Amino acid sequence: MATFSLLVTASPHSSQGQYSALEFTKALLQQGHTLKRIFFYGDGVLVASRLNCPPSDEINLTKSWAKLAIEHDFELTVCVTAALKRGITNAAEADRNALTGDNLDPAYEISGLGQLTEAMLESDRLITFG
Amino acid sequence: MATFSLLVTASPHSSQGQYSALEFTKALLQQGHTLKRIFFYGDGVLVASRLNCPPSDEINLTKSWAKLAIEHDFELTVCVTAALKRGITNAAEADRNALTGDNLDPAYEISGLGQLTEAMLESDRLITFG
Amino acid sequence: MKRLSVIFNKAPYGSQAGRELLDIALMAAAFDMDISAIFIGNGVYQLLDKQQPDILQLKNHSPTFKALELYGIETILLEQEALAHRNMTEPQLLDVAELTDNATIQRHIQQSDFVFML
Amino acid sequence: MKRLSVIFNKAPYGSQAGRELLDIALMAAAFDMDISAIFIGNGVYQLLDKQQPDILQLKNHSPTFKALELYGIETILLEQEALAHRNMTEPQLLDVAELTDNATIQRHIQQSDFVFML
Amino acid sequence: MKSLYILNNPANLEQCLSAMAPDDALLLIEDAVLLCHQHTLHNSYILEEDLIARGFATKQSHWQAVDYPQFVQLTLQYDKTVTWL
């Protein structure tokens, strides 16, 4: 059994990469492998907004990741630099940057790019979905 | 003197189209032309979040559009369907869709795709920035 | 009556472009306009018959192409060079578009008052 | 020591890819890794000498490429075929990269433990 | 009707050209200015700001350089614009 981490840079709104990453994650967990962390970077951070409201007959990627992460105990980590410039923030970062409001879904955490390097070094495979 | 409207579908975070549209707008206003409406569609709607927080040494497109629209009295209209799926919402839409919070900058308004067709029919030129 | 062309040149599901462009065409059809839908390049994949995006938990917007006529969008052009170049044949496609050559499409765009791509 | 290659293949300013990939390289350099930066295709435009993105109110990240050695990133490869194909010559570029052929780059990627593109 | 085509992605040049009629014009903006060394059509323009931002000099381009005010004027000189995406 192996340990995986994923780097997801695909926009949840205008590409298919988030969905591919989600299905890949389900398949690896089903095979008994371990998932350490999903690291969201670039436009991938947009998935972490709890305000995302896709049509009711389509997948809600924000909630799908959250549900899977809670069930299987892995981390959903959003790069802080990529997130702030794209309007994704939690209450603490909003406060620090004088923003009025926040939108981070509670299943996600904001952290630094070091978490990507760490995931790379502590996993057997790091797979990118862009 | 002519009347312009713009359709802006470019992501503010991962393309240059929003900036090009902004500079084009400044130039047409300087020449004495009229601007009726900027219609944001596709990933272009992402510019309407007041939580966008670009690095301090770079342009804040959300605020740049807002400032220009207030000075020159034109509309910043965001397509409701494109906006909701991308996590852009005002308080009314948040309420209607049971979302916790809102992030629309007050200089922008959410409306339907009909506003694009209307802009097209009531302007001498409709220019797309994607 | 103003003439509008919407040009589909991207494949479905890798991006939202096709679907969002279709919405523009449908909305414009509610106004009094002469609308054409033109499929070129990878846009011809929008018209493949047996799409099943429900397995990706995405909505299948391709049946709406069959309903364009009901919305008053009667000119639907497909670039035959694009089809041939992709090893595709007409029977694989929804039976909605008229096969035509690049020169005809060029003239059609030229005569439009507005052109949208996404 | 793990070997990491970051591959730049996109031009600057039309997207954030180059800048965000550079940030990955700099962060990884803080860990104990053997890092290479590789420029192929349109990525060679990242190294043009006289960039002035400040006129687009964007930050110029290209000076950071000159500082890569300070971060311990000493292997910087540029695909010479990409340069020739774009009518560009070495004097137009920042003097940081070693010109090399596609076969060398292929071997370099092959020997890496991790490869990042954006 | 004569159209001004606006191109922002160099990868789309060929398809854009195949849609253009003989009297149409082409303006390169954003990343499409990287095509500045290519041979030109008769009515071909390039946005100077985007060229300079990327490190090219105006004289290196085979296309006629325009600034934003001229870009606005071009959109009025042609009957319509087509942004080729």
Added chain:
Amino acid sequence: MKSLYILNNPANLEQCLSAMAPDDALLLIEDAVLLCHQHTLHNSYILEEDLIARGFATKQSHWQAVDYPQFVQLTLQYDKTVTWL
């Protein structure tokens, strides 16, 4: 080391192939499955779900169809993956 290349955009095929070493494998996913009619390398796979979603039958493809569980196994059979963007 042998690599599994993952390609999601058909426009990037040529550059991806030029980076690959002889023992490497290529997996097509997302819009890259539109390349299913092209001639194949020796180690070439295609994600079945993405092919079917777009309206192609598995038998129309010249590439070896895999599902997500097989995709996971492929990433472990090779020493690393390279997602070519």
